[in-house]
Amino acid sequence: MLGFTSKQLLGVGIFLFAIFIGVPLIIGATGRWDFYFTLTSVALLAIASAGVWLTFYIGRINIGQGAFALIGAYVSAILVVKAGWSFWISLPAAGLFAAIVAILIGLPILRLRGVYFAMITLVLTQVVTLTALALPITNGAKGISNIPLPAGISLFGIPILPDFAAMENTKLAFYYTACIIMILTYAALYRLVNSRLGHLCRSMQQNEELASSIGVNIAYIRIVIFAISSFFGGLGGAMFGSIAQSVYPSSFQVADSVNFMLNCFLGGLGYVFGPMLGTLVLYFGWDLLFEFGKYQMLIYSTILIVIIRFLPNGLLSVRFGKGGDK
Amino acid sequence: MEQILANGVYLGSQYAMIALGLTLIFALMNVLNFAHGQMYVIGGFVTYTFYGQWGVPFVLALVMSCVTLAILGALIERFLFAPVIKGSAREESTMLLAAGIAFFLDAVILLVFGEKQRGVPKIVDGVFNWDFRIIMPYDRILICVLAILSIVTFIGLMQYTKTGRALRALAQDRTAAQLMGVNVDRYSMIGFALGAMLAGLVGGLLVTITGVNLGMGGPTSIKAFMMVMIGGAGVISGAIWGGIILGFMEAIGLALLYQYGDITYLLIFVSLMIFLAIRPQGLMGKPWG
Numbered sequence: 001m002l003g004f005t006s007k008q009l010l011g012v013g014i015f016l017f018a019i020f021i022g023v024p025l026i027i028g029a030t031g032r033w034d035f036y037f038t039l040t041s042v043a044l045l046a047i048a049s050a051g052v053w054l055t056f057y058i059g060r061i062n063i064g065q066g067a068f069a070l071i072g073a074y075v076s077a078i079l080v081v082k083a084g085w086s087f088w089i090s091l092p093a094a095g096l097f098a099a100i101v102a103i104l105i106g107l108p109i110l111r112l113r114g115v116y117f118a119m120i121t122l123v124l125t126q127v128v129t130l131t132a133l134a135l136p137i138t139n140g141a142k143g144i145s146n147i148p149l150p151a152g153i154s155l156f157g158i159p160i161l162p163d164f165a166a167m168e169n170t171k172l173a174f175y176y177t178a179c180i181i182m183i184l185t186y187a188a189l190y191r192l193v194n195s196r197l198g199h200l201c202r203s204m205q206q207n208e209e210l211a212s213s214i215g216v217n218i219a220y221i222r223i224v225i226f227a228i229s230s231f232f233g234g235l236g237g238a239m240f241g242s243i244a245q246s247v248y249p250s251s252f253q254v255a256d257s258v259n260f261m262l263n264c265f266l267g268g269l270g271y272v273f274g275p276m277l278g279t280l281v282l283y284f285g286w287d288l289l290f291e292f293g294k295y296q297m298l299i300y301s302t303i304l305i306v307i308i309r310f311l312p313n314g315l316l317s318v319r320f321g322k323g324g325d326k
Numbered sequence: 327m328e329q330i331l332a333n334g335v336y337l338g339s340q341y342a343m344i345a346l347g348l349t350l351i352f353a354l355m356n357v358l359n360f361a362h363g364q365m366y367v368i369g370g371f372v373t374y375t376f377y378g379q380w381g382v383p384f385v386l387a388l389v390m391s392c393v394t395l396a397i398l399g400a401l402i403e404r405f406l407f408a409p410v411i412k413g414s415a416r417e418e419s420t421m422l423l424a425a426g427i428a429f430f431l432d433a434v435i436l437l438v439f440g441e442k443q444r445g446v447p448k449i450v451d452g453v454f455n456w457d458f459r460i461i462m463p464y465d466r467i468l469i470c471v472l473a474i475l476s477i478v479t480f481i482g483l484m485q486y487t488k489t490g491r492a493l494r495a496l497a498q499d500r501t502a503a504q505l506m507g508v509n510v511d512r513y514s515m516i517g518f519a520l521g522a523m524l525a526g527l528v529g530g531l532l533v534t535i536t537g538v539n540l541g542m543g544g545p546t547s548i549k550a551f552m553m554v555m556i557g558g559a560g561v562i563s564g565a566i567w568g569g570i571i572l573g574f575m576e577a578i579g580l581a582l583l584y585q586y587g588d589i590t591y592l593l594i595f596v597s598l599m600i601f602l603a604i605r606p607q608g609l610m611g612k613p614w615g
Contacts, residue, residue, distance in 0.1 A: 061421070093404075105599075108599075116555065116606055118358065118421075120555070120598075123552065124599070130588055131592060133588055134592060171395065254544065261422075261425075262425055265422035293435070297433035297436065300433075301430035301432075301433055304425075305406065305592060308419065308426060309410060312413045312415075313416075
């Protein structure tokens with residue numbers, strides 16, 4: 001069916017079942033309602049990490065996703081609070097705005113490679129944070145802290161999406177929304193990697209000059225990929241702002257940009273679903289270690305170092321059999 | 327104006343030292359050392375402990391900072407970076423390791439030294455005052471002179487000793503250096519230790535003026551990255567130029583735009599991005615690092 005093996009379909013099925021039915025059941029049984037927020041964050045961060053992974057796919061180290069997430073969060077917040085848009089329209093608008101910014105910035109900086117690109121994207125995160133502090137529309141250091149919950153949408157009188165403010169359990173609603181967006185993102189990513197564009201990206205990853213010499217328009221492809229990557233960043237950031245109902249210049253910082261990159265490394269750069277697993281392990285692991293109090297950071301970083309020391313090609317480089325990596 | 331220039335020299339000499347260590351490590355191993363800022367902070371804390379707490383002479387405390395960081399750097403290279411570089415499919419995996427080490431060192435600093443701002447007694451009292459045109463405390467002048475001396479010593483070491491020659495050969499071409507009989511593993515370790523030692527030395531020097539606290543690590547790393555980018559990654563003269571340029575930009579920007587707050591840094595970052603778009607390899611760097 002559609003070129004998927006039955007094993008792959010089974011894996012996807014199990015995965016969907018686990019996140020949409022399994023997780024709510026487990027949380028309901030154990031009463032750890034705070035996990036909803038953690039898992040929602042994981043889903044959203046995984047969306048942004050997917051973008052970073054995509055730039056890795058054309059051989060660029062991207063430490064600037066925090067910048068685009070922050071841009072997305074601000075665009076959505078400003079559209080909802082100041083222009084009175086519906087959140088659901090502001091969400092793609094935030095992604096598109098981030099993509100447009102990425103195209104403008106990408107034109108000059110995508111000529112850089114290797115460490116130079118990595119460092120300039122790191123600086124970009126700082127630029128966006130400082131710009132958010134300086135511009136009047138972003139409200140400076142005070143940020144925007146009165147974002148309403150997403151309102152419902154109805155088409156011809158038929159409600160399509162419920163009003164979040166009227167719901168008893170917004171956590172669950174946000175969890176489902178984040179998961180759906182995440183699944184759409186990774187489906188798009190999987191489709192992209194297995195398309196003609198994906199092959200062209202792989203050729204660029206190996207050798208840009210060679211790819212260019214056999215007729216691949218590398219300048220065009222890297223702009224497109226960077227724009228898509230930033231679109232994901234903007235999307236994740238906008239959703240995050242809506243859940244936190246606030247956005248500050250410090251919402252996404254250099255540390256977050258670095259974390260997005262780490263998620264990709266940890267999951268494995270050769271695997272589409274690597275960033276998802278990496279985000280889950282890093283973010284959830286951090287949360288679980290909270291009980292160790294002041295030793296949290298020590299244990300966390302030790303585990304991180306041990307993982308990279310013994311599995312330098314990412315977690316998925318250990319095969320758990322086919323079920324684990326779809 | 328003279329005051330701004332003097333501040334520029336003072337800032338630039340410190341920055342150049344921080345950037346030197348980072349660029350050395352990058353040139354030798356192609357590793358972007360995210361933990362450089364944390365190493366700097368550890369250097370500061372070691373000097374604080376020896377000089378500020380136990381009353382050991384300042385110079386001796388500085389030496390202790392250098393030794394501690396050199397050992398730490400050597401261990402990190404030997405047991406973490408070297409095996410990961412050998413085992414990973416893509417070189418960039420070392421970034422994850424570097425970031426992990428940065429987190430780890432932050433955690434260790436937090437547990438051992440706590441999160442308070444620490445300062446030490448002044449090493450020299452008094453303020454140099456030239457007709458109110460240049461006002462600068464003597465300890466700053468001393469630190470500035472020490473920093474410049476260390477940079478000169480470092481360059482001398484790299485130019486005229488056998489170790490320095492081996493390190494430069496390694497930075498130029500790893501394989502060729504190996505073929506010429508350079509013990510690559512050993513000199514990588516020495517180079518990393520030297521880079522870490524420089525970070526520790528700056529930390530030890532600056533603790534006498536700015537003090538030291540846990541949160542200084544990350545921002546220091548970012549500043550060091552910027553200096554390295556301005557000058558060109560992996561080039562020693564580039565790191566020094568980068569440090570001096572950033573130091574002067576900061577001194578001038580803070581003097582002229584002080585009422586606008588962080589706008590100085592925004593301008594520096596934006597002009598850096600424009601500069602790199604035009605000249606991607608920095609002032610002195612080789613194209614594509």
